[in-house]
Amino acid sequence: MASRKKIGAFTYTAKIMADRKTKQLCNRLRSHHIALIDHADVDEIAACALLDTGVRAVVNLSPYMTGQYPAEGARRLLDEGVHLFELAADLVESGLIDRLDGVFATIEDNQLKVCTAEGERLVMPLLAVTKEKIEAKWRDATDSLDVTLSRFIDNTLSYAGMEKDLFLKPLCPLALKTRIDDRHVVVVVRGKHYREDLQTLHAYIREYRPVLIGVDGGADALMQAGYLPDLIVGDMDSVSDKALMSGAEIVLHAFSDGRAPGRSRLDRLGLPYHLLPAPGTSEDVAMLLAFEKRAQLIVTIGTHTTMIDFLEKGRKGMASTLLVRTKIGTKLIDAKGVNQLYQPRWSWKLWGWCLAAMLMPIAAALVINPVARHAAQMLWREWRIWAF
Structure with missing residues (x-):
């Protein structure tokens, strides 16, 4: 079960759920877990899938935004209050995903403290991802978008010619x-x-x-x-x-x-x-x-x-x-x-027409049917006696 400590500092203890593919991870991720992913430039769809699980802490072995293009995922997660961390590139090793999947860990003082299934204790420094850092990378990615677009078009046309x-x-x-x-x-x-x-x-x-x-x-x-x-x-x-x-x-x-x-x-x-x-x-x-x-x-x-x-x-x-x-x-x-493109809107005028349409058959019945008219008159007299 996850736990928080230290008022003013983010401390979280929970089981790690890890996978190389974020979309597969989300199938077994729950709100009380720590998500461990290896996903460079987290996209909006992946971010929404993570948010649907209710997870509150995500550690990424790759940069949330490389600066190649303005990826939406990190901004979306931060806006919803999810705590994001990156593991320094020099600490990422092959097999780390498999080693940490399913073990308990604590995030404390920007460190990931883990006791692996083999009894090994690991303390790995984390880089906290903030809105300020993401916004700076966002601006850099937006500024270089023309260069990225040029490469993208060249690649598209080149492969289109070969694959047609x-x-x-x-x-x-x-x-x-x-x-x-x-x-x-x-x-x-x-x-x-x-x-x-x-x-x-x-x-x-x-x-x-x-x-x-x-x-x-x-x-x-x-x-x-x-x-x-x-x-x-x-x-x-x-x-x-x-x-x-x-x-x-x-x-x-x-x-x-x-x-x-x-x-x-x-x-x-x-x-x-x-x-x-x-x-x-x-x-x-x-x-x-x-x-x-x-x-x-x-x-x-x-x-x-x-x-x-x-x-x-x-x-x-x-x-x-x-x-x-x-x-x-x-x-x-x-x-x-x-x-x-279009979202239907309700208005008071529309509500008025709906109410009139509902009352019209009732009014017609009162005018045409003598029994209904007599009952309405009796109800009216009773109401006047009660009211006055």
Whole structure:
């Protein structure tokens, strides 16, 4: 159980939960744990996932912001009162994540004090991450954004030229049970504003009954919003077992040479799946699959479209996404951020009209029905006698 000591100084004792992938760590992280991550340039999605766990202390083996681009994660965590620390680079060693996972530790006086499972006592100095430090790095990253953008564009165009032939070819044919032709398709990725956008499109989904495709963790996003995915597409590194066993048809995205790290997980769960070797990202593959299965319209939620989106994913270009979106053309509608376009507002005038609409049938009944009119007159007399 976590504990705090020393008024005015942050002291925290708890079990460490550690993982090399933040999104996997969040599946088992709880509010009373210390999170140990190795995540350079923590993005907003990772920060939101950490906040959802309620964790109050996070130690990072990498810089929260390198200055390469203005990453949002550290600012978001600090704004919510989470205590952030970095371990000095010269103290980071291979296997440290595995050694510290599951052991109890104390953060005190900017030190991480640990007693490992082997009985070894470690005292490692920590660097407290403050809003002032993050804001300084933020300004530096913003100032150098033009240089970063130039490199990003060069990388994108270079790879687009090399990979265009791969995307001109059709995907390997799959015998899907889910019918897609002439239907609307919604592709959900767990990207920025995916929750709000799903909520905004609730009426559209209810009316059109589109095919719902969750890209890895996007399947969990659909279930959290109250939907069941029809298809799950991805390498299966961030989707939960619950989503995989929801009854959705599974398409395992493999590398072009057929390697699929997610195969062992699906085999272990005993789930049937389609293997789809293809270049690009899993969200690219999901859109291409819907396109080649002759979807009438493809709506995307939470997909990665900007330079910052791709840098947060650790990709230095967006060649595959550029080629896929160009190929699909007008069938593709990007609903990312649609919640910011319009929010319905209630007004007193609207409430007045609603009240009038409710009272009108009652008034009509009183005028037309003699029994109702007589009852209303009696109630009126009784009220006058009681009131006066």
